Amino acid sequence: MNEAYDEQVLLMDEDGRSLPCSIEQTFDVDGQRYLLLLPVDAPIEIFVWRQSDGDEVLMDVEEEDIDTLFPTARAVLAEQNLTLQHTAITLTAAGEIPEANDDDCLTLELDEWGTALDGATEDFQILATFFHQDEEYTICTPSDPLLICAHRNAWGQMEIVSPEEFQRIRTQLEDKLFDVLD
Numbered sequence: 100m101n102e103a104y105d106e107q108v109l110l111m112d113e114d115g116r117s118l119p120c121s122i123e124q125t126f127d128v129d130g131q132r133y134l135l136l137l138p139v140d141a142p143i144e145i146f147v148w149r150q151s152d153g154d155e156v157l158m159d160v161e162e163e164d165i166d167t168l169f170p171t172a173r174a175v176l177a178e179q180n181l182t183l184q185h186t187a188i189t190l191t192a193a194g195e196i197p198e199a200n201d202d203d204c205l206t207l208e209l210d211e212w213g214t215a216l217d218g219a220t221e222d223f224q225i226l227a228t229f230f231h232q233d234e235e236y237t238i239c240t241p242s243d244p245l246l247i248c249a250h251r252n253a254w255g256q257m258e259i260v261s262p263e264e265f266q267r268i269r270t271q272l273e274d275k276l277f278d279v280l281d
């Protein structure tokens with residue numbers, strides 16, 4: 100049975116950070132209940148501009164660099180009445196994201212993920228830029244919702260579905276999701 104919810108759950112990471120999410124949908128697959136979750140606040144990505152083959156390209160900021168950049172990124176977003184949060188899974192921003200316009204949007208190719216996604220792209224809205232140690236950083240939010248597949252573990256805690264498990268159930272979840280959308 101597919102159910103739509105208007106309730107929230109917390110996803111936790113190994114560092115004790117939480118990510119409040121709303122339950123968008125539930126699905127039962129092979130006797131296991133899966134939840135499709137949407138973060139309550141806007142997901143945030145920080146990219147750095149780097150030289151690559153003579154071109155300037157945007158690259159993901161490494162996880163270990165986030166703590167160093169966080170205070171500056173938080174201050175820059177605060178100027179837009181957004182509160183940057185170091186939540187589980189992804190950074191998030193609480194507050195009202197400004198309306199996007201063409202000048203504030205960019206499309207990144209996902210070629211780093213291998214041949215399965217060759218040609219795939221992801222759209223982002225640029226929220227701010229800042230400099231740190233002579234490098235330029237761009238703070239963005241994805242244009243498409245960040246949907247997270249999770250389930251309750253044996254202790255009743257929310258847990259993100261592993262990539263291996265997701266690949267195993269992917270087709271069944273997609274079929275169920277398309278049934279809901281029809």
